[in-house]
Amino acid sequence: MTALHPDPVSPASLEAPVRDVPGGPDEPPATAPRRPSLSPSRAADFKTCPLLYRFRTIDRLPERKSLAAVRGTLVHSILEKLYDLPARERTPEAAQQLLTPAWEELSADPAITELFEAAESGEQAPSLEQWLASAGKLVESYFTLEDPTRIQPEGREQLVEVTLPDGLLLRGFVDRLDVAPSGALRVVDYKTGSMPREAFEAKALFQMKFYALVLWRTRGVVASQLKLLYLAGGDALTYAPDEGELVRFERTLRAIWSAIERAVATQDFRPNRTRLCDWCDHQALCPSFGGTPPPFPAEAAAAAGWATLPVVERD
Numbered sequence: 001m002t003a004l005h006p007d008p009v010s011p012a013s014l015e016a017p018v019r020d021v022p023g024g025p026d027e028p029p030a031t032a033p034r035r036p037s038l039s040p041s042r043a044a045d046f047k048t049c050p051l052l053y054r055f056r057t058i059d060r061l062p063e064r065k066s067l068a069a070v071r072g073t074l075v076h077s078i079l080e081k082l083y084d085l086p087a088r089e090r091t092p093e094a095a096q097q098l099l100t101p102a103w104e105e106l107s108a109d110p111a112i113t114e115l116f117e118a119a120e121s122g123e124q125a126p127s128l129e130q131w132l133a134s135a136g137k138l139v140e141s142y143f144t145l146e147d148p149t150r151i152q153p154e155g156r157e158q159l160v161e162v163t164l165p166d167g168l169l170l171r172g173f174v175d176r177l178d179v180a181p182s183g184a185l186r187v188v189d190y191k192t193g194s195m196p197r198e199a200f201e202a203k204a205l206f207q208m209k210f211y212a213l214v215l216w217r218t219r220g221v222v223a224s225q226l227k228l229l230y231l232a233g234g235d236a237l238t239y240a241p242d243e244g245e246l247v248r249f250e251r252t253l254r255a256i257w258s259a260i261e262r263a264v265a266t267q268d269f270r271p272n273r274t275r276l277c278d279w280c281d282h283q284a285l286c287p288s289f290g291g292t293p294p295p296f297p298a299e300a301a302a303a304a305g306w307a308t309l310p311v312v313e314r315d
């Protein structure tokens with residue numbers, strides 16, 4: 001594992017990627033039969049604050065997108081499209097040329113253009129040109145970490161999922177999956193922030209171990225390398241899990257899931273106030289900040305497949 005250096009706590013520590021917010025691509029389509037599942041982000045939510053988990057996953061309350069999160073989506077999209085090009089054409093210049101079409105695609109979403117218009121009215125907000133240039137810098141930084149002309153991914157933005165024998169459905173999206181001719185697996189995740197300090201490194205590895213567990217359970221192969229690329233600082237963090245660790249990690253996920261099921265059954269999701277609350281969109285509804293959560297949406301939860309206990313009327 002590479003050496004770490006301190007990095008201030010970032011709002012991104014609490015912020016869900018744009019694809020992973022309620023209604024985002026990590027969620028099943030509205031027409032698909034819904035069934036509760038666990039993703040790395042949702043597991044991390046519950047560990048951070050059970051009430052935050054409820055607001056995001058069960059109430060499905062809307063959240064504001066941030067320019068930083070949208071920039072992350074833009075950079076991920078460019079790096080995904082880069083690998084559509086023939087290997088020898090994956091140059092830094094070609095990657096920069098993907099910036100404008102990727103932004104045009106993203107900005108077709110009115111919520112994203114509105115966000116930008118709102119930000120532009122603030123004195124501290126960057127102009128669109130500055131913001132796009134900052135995304136271009138992150139893409140440039142990618143080339144200091146890897147040579148994409150020498151990589152042929154098996155998958156990009158790939159859905160990985162498995163149902164464990166006890167019925168727990170694990171699902172998530174891997175930024176990139178590389179498979180060597182020997183069958184060795186490498187899981188790669190792009191981060192648009194800087195490398196985190198140790199406490200947050202554990203959170204990043206939690207996500208990667210989650211993917212490694214799903215791949216192990218579906219392919220029978222323990223990934224040889226989990227690789228996090230921190231584009232802001234041009235750092236890489238690599239980790240090689242072993243089978244015993246994945247067995248223990250599976251137990252951890254089961255314990256988190258049992259705690260979630262208990263919370264749903266009792267409709268008891270406690271707030272957990274930490275400094276990450278500064279970036280939570282739901283303070284107005286949070287008892288830790290003098291707010292009152294809305295009534296538990298029992299019917300919606302049941303329709304989504306959660307097994308809930310009958311609601312007990314209280315005086």
Ligand code: SF4
Pocket residue numbers: 049051052271272273274276277280281282283286287288289
């Ligand atoms: S503000 Fe409330 S709901 Fe949000 S993270 Fe903090 S304790 Fe949890």
